[in-house]
Amino acid sequence: MINAKPLLAQLPYAHWTVELEFKQRAELEPYKGNVLHGGFGRALAMVSQQLFNQLFVQPADNNQWVTPFALFSHNQQQHFAEGSVLQFELILLGPAAAAQQAVLDCLMVWQVLGLGARHARFQVRSVTDNQGALLYQAGRPQLAVLPAYSLAHFMATDVSAIAASCNAVGQALGYRLSTLTRCRLQHKGKPLHQAPALSLWCRIVKRRFWQLVPDDMRQASGQMQPEQPPEKVADQLADQPQQTQVHFHDWQRFSAKEQRQVPMGGLEGQWLYPQVTAEQYFWLQLGELIGVGNKSSFGFGRYRGELVIAAMADRHSAEHQSADHQRAASA
Template sequence: MPALPLARYRFTFRMAEALRLPDYAGSLLRGQFGAALRRTSCMTRATTCDGCPLRTTCPYPAIFEAPAPAAHALQNFSHIPNPYVIEPPPLGTRAIAAGESLQFGLVLFGRALEHLPLISFALQRAAEGGLGRERAHGTLESLDVQDGNGTTFTCIWQAGDSAIDAHDTQVRLDPAPSSTPPARLDLHLHTPLRLQHQGQPVRPHALTPRKLIADLLRRITLLAEFHADRPGLLADAPALVRHADTLGHHPQLRWHDWSRYSSRQQREMTLGGALGTWTLEGELTPLLPWLRLGEWLHVGKNATLGMGRYVLSS
């Protein structure tokens, strides 16, 4: 499997004032990130990106509002996946006291990696301007990057540094990372997994390995094509989806609902997804690299908010 342009970063902010968080903070952090990135990037100060003469060169839409192609062989797209994932504090974290640290992750893929200094600066400005309804102020203390194995974090910037240290932004996922490929994998869902069929969420009892693999491979395919110029990365996706039908599975999952306010739709929205452990059994070797890639990129609806995050164990 070729190396992919991908990295997970960890931002640590020191809060000067107490910060209250919703039950699931992914939506709040995504909103603050987007607003700060637009303020930092936009040169025209237009109210929307539609019709802006700089849209094709501006980093804001490339990262946060990736434009869909006018035509595509697969289908006509109204939108495509954005090349980032916010990974908020653990589900249920409701408050950060004054003097304590707010820590969250940000996964960047493809060309979005080139904009890390801009993204870091935008997040600094967001915290300095105040987060949440109380506009709690904070300062960025450090920025860490995770190694390609998804284990160790290394500091690449801390307060007082003039620039972010050079670091590896390639991840290679070997198809058989161990001499004995596992016949069983547990997916531990850390944030709600929301797979949809015909616009409706698939409840835990109706989830299947085929649906999981199909949605995961589709997400990887679109990200690779539109954000990394890798249109042929998953030419064997149909065969892999069929292979998923041969797997046994044992979901031990529960449904978790949470609400967020949509500024675009001007209303409160209830979203939900499955939490718990989902066990897959069978010949997993062909699927292993893609399932491991899903640990970085998440899967399902609202992945950019951090939903659909899982960790594998065997």
């Protein structure tokens, strides 16, 4: 099994909100992941070719490599007048978070290079982290030292005691998951069009986490192989999602690099995992931080969740209703 907890403190992590103001008119696609990804890479290559290679170029001998950052914006506006403001999220993992100052320098260079097909210039108005610290504000001196966090800092919640208390009084600790961006998930080489089982979702998070762990850290921990998926799930009903409000957003965009339409569809919506263990919640919580699935560096695979406590009787009632619906649908 992957013993992730000792590794969390060794993996740097940062989550920034960047606010910029356009100095020229700008035309952007509703989906901003591609233009943000490309602009960030172009600016980073000018600041540090070495860091660009670390964050953007897959090593020839590592087919498990994943991009250690993500950019996304919930703003779907297309036309920006001069003076308009755009916010986007920048998540840095591992080597990206360890090089925060270089990334901040990259944002300053990016202002001049511009954004979008017409390279509209902008000014970075502010950069704040998810702890509320103001890392940069236009017209003010930069911080001498940027705050440094690891994944462990954001994984302090242990629900073991809560889960035990729930079981003692006949209650179940559930997890309601809501997607923030499309989640592009695959199972056995095929895209998932329905909310996956809890065990599968946790395996997807584990796989991504393992891919983010550097080789030297794996060797030092004595964990050289990822955990294999379990053969059996003890409680099949508890493993299945309930109260699902999910659809597969099928969408394609034209790739100038590949000269073809590239599928970018994924799951959107919310659902409930009716009973989670403390270990499963650990992986669900970690997935909120690192993202899941394909194209995560373009902003896909972001989600959030909340714990839900319900009477065990309510859980069984919902399970039977879900099973009845499945039988009716297959009839």
